[in-house]
Amino acid sequence: MATARKAISPEQTNLPFAYRQYSPDQLRDVLRKMYLIRRFEEGAEDSYMRGLIHGTMHLSIGQEASAMGICMPLHEDDQITSTHRGHGHCIAKGADVKRMFAEFFGKTTGYCKGRGGSMHIADVAKGNLGANGIVAGGIPIAVGAALSSKRMKTGKVVISFFGDGANNEGAFHEALNMASIWKLPVIFVCENNGYGMSTSTARSTAVKNIADRAAAYSMPGVIVDGNNFSEVAEASQAAVERARAGEGPTLIESKTYRYRGHSKSDRNRYRTKEEIEDWITNRDPILLFETELKEFGIIDEKGIEAVRESVKQEIADGIEFAKQSPAPELSDLGRYVYTEVA
Amino acid sequence: MDTAVRELSYAQAIQEAMALAMEADDRVFLMGEDIGVYGGAFQVTGDLVERFGTDRVMDTPISELGGAGVAVGAAVTGMRPIFEFQFSDFATLGMEQIVNQAAKMRFMLGGEVSVPVVMRFPAGSGTGAAAQHSQSLEAWLGHVPGLKVIQPATPHDAKGMLLAAVADPDPVMIFEHKLLYKMKGPVPEGHYTVPIGKAEIRREGRDLTIVATSIMVHKALEAAEALAGEGMDIEVIDLRSIRPIDRDTVIGSVKKTSKLLCVYEAVKTLGIGAEVSAMIAESEAFDYLDAPIVRLGGAETPIPYNPDLEKATVPQVPDIVAAARDLVKGVR
The missing domain is CATH 3.40.50.970 (Thiamin diphosphate (ThDP)-binding fold, Pyr/PP domains)
Structure with a gap:
């Protein structure tokens, strides 16, 4: 028996996608997760400043709607490959911030048992095959995961997150071409935050829109406002449906902005304070989403305050868990290089 | 079966x-x-x-x-x-x-x-x-x-x-x-496996150990056969696996023969011969050595097109015969 679509009243048809697609509970949860990403990043940054985390990290503050919008239509067993700026993707795919902090603190309770750190954060059980330190390194791997899905008929869809810098790597070209000729269930998500480290897309990329490159691979190329959750989720939903139907890949360009520098060594000399301020003040993804939620009566100021409080507590608990967790034994240095024979 | x-x-x-x-x-x-x-x-x-x-x-x-x-x-x-x-x-x-x-x-x-x-x-x-x-x-x-x-x-x-x-x-x-x-x-016929990480002694001998890889195993065996005619008894090890590497077989052989010749086609410098040599130098087999370790590897050049030049780039049977003979006779 065919399922009848839910009746939509005339005023609802004018609502943005997310407000037609998701329940108020789901939408409030999206807001909570966007806060969780931002506060996680801030907590990681603070822990770094305090010397609790070493190395470096790449923060995704400002890109929360992009991570959440793309992951919202996914099933738990769908898979993603992520980037060096991958903390948000990891949380959006369902990771526990406790184990993420533990990983950043280099502890055995971390997702990678302290071997990967920020740049290789993963959560295989939730379908996150890992962030990648090599720009575009994860794109062919996502295509391989999609090939497994097709061959083993698991129905899984694979998301390959990458940045604007990756679209100039050879791996991007090779992987998108193969995904298209084999009609694989993979979605290429370019989070274009305007800069590959210090080099702007205008200086590095011959096309105005990275999505324009989709034409070269005979796949749809979609541009979305990466700071608008609903717009991102709508594009992701369409691409997921296309992938699940066996119609092949889609390239989504999610135009967004990172507030922080590329990494901890960045002096921010390639962009103006005014530019950064403008994005923070006028286009903040959390602020925009919050405003919409209030407008549609899904949450009020008190509700938002409760979300912020519960996120604050979860972050504090996560950092405490990481602090208290045991460090790896030095004698275990050689573990996980090869599969241990039982 | x-x-x-x-x-x-x-x-x-x-x-x-x-x-x-x-x-x-x-x-x-x-x-x-x-x-x-x-x-x-x-x-x-x-x-x-x-x-x-x-x-x-x-x-x-x-x-x-x-x-x-x-x-x-x-x-x-x-x-x-x-x-x-x-x-x-x-x-x-x-x-x-x-x-x-x-x-x-x-x-x-x-x-x-x-x-x-x-x-x-x-x-x-x-x-x-x-x-x-x-x-x-x-x-x-x-x-x-x-x-x-x-x-x-x-x-x-x-x-x-x-x-x-x-x-x-x-x-x-x-x-x-x-x-x-x-x-x-x-x-x-049928399914069988050869373990990864285990070398194979292709020919047993007492006078010299040749550790060879890939095609050089066959060239080394040919050289050993030629030298058998001169009364030399040469052991040839087919390394088979370079990571992991079979230390025990190589060290055991060198302890027996007291001499080591490494033969491989890749460029000689910084190659598998260096690794095998160092492995012996760092092991108890070092005390058994009666002569310096010798490596025969590819020339320090890209592979040329001309067939004579190409052949001269990598070790050939006469090169192995000459090096092995010198080692066994103590010329080196």
């Missing part, structure tokens, strides 16, 4: 191993450039596409980096890909995925995944293909923890080690010398 043994070529032995692996396990499939109807640049896949179809004998575009990455991604998510690089030289194009991804993914993720991918590399000189289609790059990959790197020298081992590689949970890189593809040898 089927123990019938026939003569097969090295290429046929590999093909048989791949067919057996695909018959036994639906997850096993082949990827590479022109491995389908063309049969592979060296006819190693041959007509397998007719038996297994294009889904399991997949032609890829000319995309070594992307192709290697797709194989890695498929391996991590439950498949068992066997990826053929058309020439081992093209490993340079796939190096990112081999070295940064395949080798490290299990480690970086704290053991949460394994990467059971097999990559095959037709390698070596002697075909007149000049500098970009004749290299021996196995030591490059042998330098990378997380990879296993093997060089079967006989049809028997080519089949058994490939089947061991497919069963292995970690990435295994197989270097196959192109001049061996047509070499025939006894190959048992």
Whole structure:
């Protein structure tokens, strides 16, 4: 028996996608997760400043709607490959911030048992095959995961997150071409935050829109406002449906902005304070989403305050868990290089 | 148990191993450039596409980096890909995925995944293909923890080690010398494996140990045979695996013979000969040495096109005979 679509009243048809697609509970949860990403990043940054985390990290503050919008239509067993700026993707795919902090603190309770750190954060059980330190390194791997899905008929869809810098790597070209000729269930998500480290897309990329490159691979190329959750989720939903139907890949360009520098060594000399301020003040993804939620009566100021409080507590608990967790034994240095024979 | 043994070529032995692996396990499939109807640049896949179809004998575009990455991604998510690089030289194009991804993914993720991918590399000189289609790059990959790197020298081992590689949970890189593809040898029917990481003593002797890899095993055996006529008793070890490396067999042999000659086709400097020499120098076998260790490797030059120059680039039987004779006679 065919399922009848839910009746939509005339005023609802004018609502943005997310407000037609998701329940108020789901939408409030999206807001909570966007806060969780931002506060996680801030907590990681603070822990770094305090010397609790070493190395470096790449923060995704400002890109929360992009991570959440793309992951919202996914099933738990769908898979993603992520980037060096991958903390948000990891949380959006369902990771526990406790184990993420533990990983950043280099502890055995971390997702990678302290071997990967920020740049290789993963959560295989939730379908996150890992962030990648090599720009575009994860794109062919996502295509391989999609090939497994097709061959083993698991129905899984694979998301390959990458940045604007990756679209100039050879791996991007090779992987998108193969995904298209084999009609694989993979979605290429370019989070274009305007800069590959210090080099702007205008200086590095011959096309105005990275999505324009989709034409070269005979796949749809979609541009979305990466700071608008609903717009991102709508594009992701369409691409997921296309992938699940066996119609092949889609390239989504999610135009967004990172507030922080590329990494901890960045002096921010390639962009103006005014530019950064403008994005923070006028286009903040959390602020925009919050405003919409209030407008549609899904949450009020008190509700938002409760979300912020519960996120604050979860972050504090996560950092405490990481602090208290045991460090790896030095004698275990050689573990996980090869599969241990039982 | 089927123990019938026939003569097969090295290429046929590999093909048989791949067919057996695909018959036994639906997850096993082949990827590479022109491995389908063309049969592979060296006819190693041959007509397998007719038996297994294009889904399991997949032609890829000319995309070594992307192709290697797709194989890695498929391996991590439950498949068992066997990826053929058309020439081992093209490993340079796939190096990112081999070295940064395949080798490290299990480690970086704290053991949460394994990467059971097999990559095959037709390698070596002697075909007149000049500098970009004749290299021996196995030591490059042998330098990378997380990879296993093997060089079967006989049809028997080519089949058994490939089947061991497919069963292995970690990435295994197989270097196959192109001049061996047509070499025939006894190959048992049915499934068997030859363990990765175990050298084989091809000829026993008391006067000198020759440690050789790949095609050099056969040249070393020929040299040993010639020197037997002069009363010299030479041991020849086929290393077979360079990561992991079989220390015990090599050290045990040198303790017995007190002399070591390493023979390999790759460029001599910073190669497998250096590793084997250092292994002996660092071991208890050092005290047994009666002469300096000698290495015979490729010249410090790209592989040239001219056939005489090409031959002169890599060790030949007379070079091995001369070096071995000098060592045994104490001239060195």
